[in-house]
Amino acid sequence: METVEEKYILALKDAFNSYSKLSEESWSRIREIIRFQSVKKGETILSAGQTAKNIHFICKGIMRTFAADSQGNIYTKNIFLEHSFPASKVSLLLQAPSYIAIDALEDAVLINFNFGAYKQLMEENEDIKRFYIAYIEQNWIIDKEQREISIVMENASERYLKLLEKHPLLDKRIAQHHIASHLGITPTQLSRIRKALKK
Numbered sequence: 001m002e003t004v005e006e007k008y009i010l011a012l013k014d015a016f017n018s019y020s021k022l023s024e025e026s027w028s029r030i031r032e033i034i035r036f037q038s039v040k041k042g043e044t045i046l047s048a049g050q051t052a053k054n055i056h057f058i059c060k061g062i063m064r065t066f067a068a069d070s071q072g073n074i075y076t077k078n079i080f081l082e083h084s085f086p087a088s089k090v091s092l093l094l095q096a097p098s099y100i101a102i103d104a105l106e107d108a109v110l111i112n113f114n115f116g117a118y119k120q121l122m123e124e125n126e127d128i129k130r131f132y133i134a135y136i137e138q139n140w141i142i143d144k145e146q147r148e149i150s151i152v153m154e155n156a157s158e159r160y161l162k163l164l165e166k167h168p169l170l171d172k173r174i175a176q177h178h179i180a181s182h183l184g185i186t187p188t189q190l191s192r193i194r195k196a197l198k199k
Contacts, residue, residue, distance in 0.1 A: 005036065008036075008059035008060075008109065008111060009031065009034075009111070011059060011082075011083055012030075012034070012057050012059075012111055013027060014083075015057065015083050015085075016030070016131050019131050019134040019135050019138065020127060020130040020131040020133075020134045021127070022127050022128065022131065023125075023127055025125075026121070026125045026127050026128050029121050029124075029125065029128075030113070030121065030128070033113045033114060033117040033118065033121070034111050034112065034113045035111070035112050035113070036059075036109065036110070036111060036112075037056075037109070037110045037111075037112055038107075038108070038109055038110075039061070039063075039104045039107070039108040039109075039110060040104065040107055041104050041105065041106055041107050041108075042103065042104060043103060043104050044101055044102065044103040045063075045102050045103065045104070045110070046088055046091075046098055046100075046101055046102040047098075047101050048067065048068070048097075048098055048099060048100060048101045049097045049098065050091075050097065050098055051091055051095060051096060051097055051098065052087060052088040052091035052092045052098050052115070053092075053114060053115060053116075054087070054112040054113060054114055054115060055085055055087045055092070055112070055113055055115055055118065056085065056086050056087060056102075056110045056111070056112050057083070057084075057085055057110065057111040057112075057113075058080055058081065058082050058083065058084055058085075058086065058108060058109075058110060059082065059083075059108075059109040059110065059111060060082060060107075060108060060109040061082070061104060061105075061106040061107055061108025061109060061110075062079065062080065062081055062104070062105040062106045062108065062170075062173060062174055063079075063080045063086045063102055063103065063104055063105065063108060063110075064076050064077075064078065064079050064080065064086075064102070064103060064105055064178065064182075065077045065078045065080075065086060065088065065100045065101070065102050066100060066101055066102075066103070066181070067099055067100050067101070068101075074181055075181060075184070076178055076181035076182040077100055077182075078182070079105070079167075079170070079174070079178070079179075079182055081167055081170070085135070085139075086102055087102075087115075088100050088102065089140065092115045105173075105174045105175075105178060106173060106174070150162065151184065156183055156184075156185045156189060156190075156193060157193050157196070157197065159183050160179070160183055160190070160193055160194075160197075161197070163179070163182070163183070171194075176190055176191070176194075
């Protein structure tokens with residue numbers, strides 16, 4: 001009978017293969033460098049000012065990346081649900097202190113893999129490198145540009161509806177102020193949008 005950990009590992013494998021199929025040999029190398037981590041709601045796994053070491057895969061739960069200004073205002077950069085890969089990408093690539101923090105909006109189970117070990121695997125395995133390129137193209141270029149255009153071209157109501165279209169139960173799972181912060185509006189504005197959409 002399949003264990004919960006085995007189910008999560010298969011989900012990670014499926015996530016890799018959805019971008020570019022890995023050979024069984026490459027997959028076994030990936031398995032050698034992964035580590036599980038349980039995270040409680042509200043727990044921070046990377047603080048601003050820390051240098052990121054790991055890429056994370058969410059088996060269960062919701063994480064966010066966020067930044068805070070000197071006045072304590074918080075901007076939620078991204079919200080990540082199951083089967084996505086949150087990380088402070090600039091910190092990983094530059095091996096410099098991160099401008100963003102990462103914390104859990106729900107209790108979560110993560111699979112972590114060290115970025116240095118992962119880069120070594122990329123140098124030795126072409127299919128792992130192909131996955132990395134495909135992932136960057138989709139998430140760091142295509143999706144990023146679409147989000148940037150959305151912020152400029154769409155109003156908050158349209159952005160909220162698009163977020164719920166992508167993640168239908170998100171507003172039931174996390175606090176409204178996190179969604180408002182991600183949309184770049186106040187909780188009061190989000191409340192008005194939600195009321196207007198119910199009419």
